[in-house]
Amino acid sequence: MSKPQKLEIVLQPPLLYVKPIWSFSVSDSLMIQLCAVSKVYPPTYQALSDVNLSIDPREFVFLIGPSGAGKTTLLRLLYRAEDASAGDITVNGRNVGRLSSRGVAALRREIGLVFQDFKLLPTMSAVENVALAAEVAGRSARDSCKRAQELLDQFGLGAKCRLKPPALSGGEQQIVAIARALVNDPVLVLADEPTASLDAEAAGETMRLFARMTDRGITVVIASHDGGFSERLPCRTAFLENGRLLDVTNLAKEAAL
Amino acid sequence: MAVALFVLAGFLLVEENIHRAVAGWGTKMQIFAYLDGNLAADAAKPLLIRVAAYPEIETVRFVSQNEAWESFKKSLGSQSGVLDGLSAEALPASFEIALKPSARDPASSAEVVRRLRAERGIAQVDYPQEWTEKLDLLLRSIESAKWVFGGVLLIAAFFIVGNAAKLAIAARRDEIEIMQLVGAPPGSIRFPFVIEGLVQGLVGAALALLFLAVLFHLASAALADAFGMFNMSQMRFLEAGMAAMLVLLGCSIGAAGSFFALRRRM
Numbered sequence: 001m002s003k004p005q006k007l008e009i010v011l012q013p014p015l016l017y018v019k020p021i022w023s024f025s026v027s028d029s030l031m032i033q034l035c036a037v038s039k040v041y042p043p044t045y046q047a048l049s050d051v052n053l054s055i056d057p058r059e060f061v062f063l064i065g066p067s068g069a070g071k072t073t074l075l076r077l078l079y080r081a082e083d084a085s086a087g088d089i090t091v092n093g094r095n096v097g098r099l100s101s102r103g104v105a106a107l108r109r110e111i112g113l114v115f116q117d118f119k120l121l122p123t124m125s126a127v128e129n130v131a132l133a134a135e136v137a138g139r140s141a142r143d144s145c146k147r148a149q150e151l152l153d154q155f156g157l158g159a160k161c162r163l164k165p166p167a168l169s170g171g172e173q174q175i176v177a178i179a180r181a182l183v184n185d186p187v188l189v190l191a192d193e194p195t196a197s198l199d200a201e202a203a204g205e206t207m208r209l210f211a212r213m214t215d216r217g218i219t220v221v222i223a224s225h226d227g228g229f230s231e232r233l234p235c236r237t238a239f240l241e242n243g244r245l246l247d248v249t250n251l252a253k254e255a256a257l
Numbered sequence: 258m259a260v261a262l263f264v265l266a267g268f269l270l271v272e273e274n275i276h277r278a279v280a281g282w283g284t285k286m287q288i289f290a291y292l293d294g295n296l297a298a299d300a301a302k303p304l305l306i307r308v309a310a311y312p313e314i315e316t317v318r319f320v321s322q323n324e325a326w327e328s329f330k331k332s333l334g335s336q337s338g339v340l341d342g343l344s345a346e347a348l349p350a351s352f353e354i355a356l357k358p359s360a361r362d363p364a365s366s367a368e369v370v371r372r373l374r375a376e377r378g379i380a381q382v383d384y385p386q387e388w389t390e391k392l393d394l395l396l397r398s399i400e401s402a403k404w405v406f407g408g409v410l411l412i413a414a415f416f417i418v419g420n421a422a423k424l425a426i427a428a429r430r431d432e433i434e435i436m437q438l439v440g441a442p443p444g445s446i447r448f449p450f451v452i453e454g455l456v457q458g459l460v461g462a463a464l465a466l467l468f469l470a471v472l473f474h475l476a477s478a479a480l481a482d483a484f485g486m487f488n489m490s491q492m493r494f495l496e497a498g499m500a501a502m503l504v505l506l507g508c509s510i511g512a513a514g515s516f517f518a519l520r521r522r523m
Contacts, residue, residue: 079438101443109440119435133439180439 030090031057031188031219032078037087039073039243047073048243051087055221055236057187060214062230063223065240071223074240075190078221079111080104092187109137112181112218114191118173120165126176127152127161130183137184144183151179155209171202178209182218189213191222195229207233258421258461259468261414262507265407266462266469269499272403274492276396286361288354288370288384294346296378301350304378308352313360313369318353322346349380363390411510418454418514425450426519447519451512458511462504470494 032055039048048070055061063071076082077089080096089096094107113119120129130148135141152161155175165173174194181189191210195203207229213220224230230237239246290308292301301319309317320328326345330337354373356366366384373382426433436446473494495503 105437105440105442107440108438111440113438119431119438121432121435132435136436136439136441136445184440 029057030054031059031092032221033088033090034074034077035088037074037077037084037089039070039077039082040085046243048077048084051240051243051245053238053245053248055219057219058214058217060211060220060233060235061222062227062233062235062237063221063240064227064230064237065225067225068242069225069240070243071225071240072192073243075192075221075223078190079108079113109184110187112178112184112186112189114174114177114181114189114194116193116196118165118170118177120173120176120180122165125162125164126157126168126172126179129165129176130180133180134183147183148179151183152176155179169202171198171205174198174202174206175209178206182213185216186218188219188221191220193224194222195224195226203229211235258414258417258457258507258511259464261410261417262458262462262503263465263468265410265414266465266495266500266503267472268403268406268410269503270469270473270495272399273495273499275399277493286356286385286388288356288366288373288382290352290354290373290376290379291349291381291383292351293378293380294349296350300378304376305352308354308373308376311369311372313356313365314354315357316355320351320353322348322350325349325351352379361393363393411506414507414510415514418457418511419518421457422450422454422515422518425453425515447516450515450519454511454513454515455508456511458507458509459504461511462507465507466495466500466503 032053034051034053037048037051038046040046051070051074063074065071073082077084078091078096080099084097091107092110094103096104096107099107120126121132124132127145127148130151131141131144134144134147139147149158149161152158152175155178157172157175157179160168160172165176168176178194181191189210194210195206198206210220210222211233222229227237236248238248292304296304305317305319308314322345325348329348330340333340354369356369360366360369370382370384373379433446477492
């Protein structure tokens with residue numbers, strides 16, 4: 001079966017791989033599309049200004065920028081933790097701003113989220129933390145547990161799956177969080193500074209896990225203040241500063257050219 | 258929650274018993290219509306039939322001069338000697354009239370008295386007008402106070418449960434946030450909190466009724482001494498229907514308080 005083609009007219013030099021606002025596209029073929037998105041925190045703090053960005057399915061994208069650049073805000077808009085002040089956001093064919101609370105929940109079941117502070121429940125074991133997301137998506141408790149166990153085995157944490165998060169290292173907790181993000185076979189994984197609290201070895205292992213996700217057909221967007229990984233991994237990089245998207249580059253593509 | 262429902266249940270208990278006691282007084286209230294001394298003995302019967310036909314009147318009893326005389330003597334007891342030398346003709350025959358419960362308000366009573374006074378053969382009509390009015394005022398006050406106090410306490414209970422839900426939400430904020438992030442539907446996140454509120458209401462109402470029942474039984478003897486004018490044998494605990502309603506109310510307030518507190522925060 002052939003992959004559906006995206007109908008698109010890009011009026012920018014293809015080298016920069018920027019899809020500006022005046023490009024015409026069938027958004028169904030894009031995983032993420034932001035059109036003139038702005039976010040203002042009261043009273044006047046402009047966290048994002050007129051951001052335009054398109055991300056294809058199975059792309060691996062880094063959002064790079066210093067603290068306060070708007071990376072986390074942009075991710076939070078994508079999973080509708082907050083509403084945009086202006087502009088349109090489409091994720092997996094859904095206009096995020098128009099979703100009801102049920103619609104937001106349904107969207108989040110299609111997305112895997114990973115955070116710097118892991119956001120694991122300390123009273124539940126690793127396998128229970130992972131299974132929780134599967135149960136929420138409608139799987140039976142038994143199926144959820146089985147699926148969680150399989151993922152933790154794949155990530156080399158099978159032996160520690162009965163331990164609770166406080167008994168695991170930071171890297172292991174992040175692997176549990178990644179397993180939870182993947183348990184419902186998401187189409188998109190959003191990660192906010194996923195390696196910020198990990199040592200270099202754990203951070204490298206975590207990034208390799210993310211890089212392999214695109215092989216499973218998952219789109220990955222990682223927000224990070226550290227651009228080092230983006231230079232080493234085959235990904236597209238979007239640079240944010242003071243809430244503005246300065247540039248979008250595909251380093252792997254540029255290197256090939 | 259238990260305290261609010263206890264106060265509410267206590268208020269209803271007191272209100273119900275006062276209402277019962279006051280209604281008991283009402284049944285004892287009578288109108289006395291004294292017959293004209295010149296009324297022929299055979300004219301009293303048609304008059305009695307006519308008065309008994311008033312729609313507001315429940316019963317009419319004819320008290321003859323002799324019966325009134327004996328009754329008066331009896332009421333004087335050892336002092337009845339003062340009546341020596343007098344005869345039964347000194348007292349008039351009368352009708353003792355009891356009104357139907359629906360006609361025991363001041364307006365209906367006054368109307369009956371007006372019509373009795375217009376009857377030929379009735380010389381004088383006595384009825385406890387002041388008491389009737391006071392009784393009516395008391396009953397109306399109790400009725401109004403029930404709604405005012407009841408309403409205030411219900412609102413208080415609602416907010417107490419809402420605050421308890423807020424505390425529960427704060428204590429489990431991380432859990433709620435994680436459930437939201439993994440895409441749990443809002444209803445499934447709220448459900449345990451709403452059930453928690455419902456159980457709180459159920460337990461609160463049950464505890465309130467239990468404490469009130471214990472207090473009622475301990476205090477009823479003391480109340481009997483303090484308020485001898487009440488017929489204490491008429492004092493009753495809340496009826497089963499009322500108790501069930503309070504439990505249902507507790508559950509509803511508990512569930513609704515949690516639901517609305519969550520709705521504003523999720």
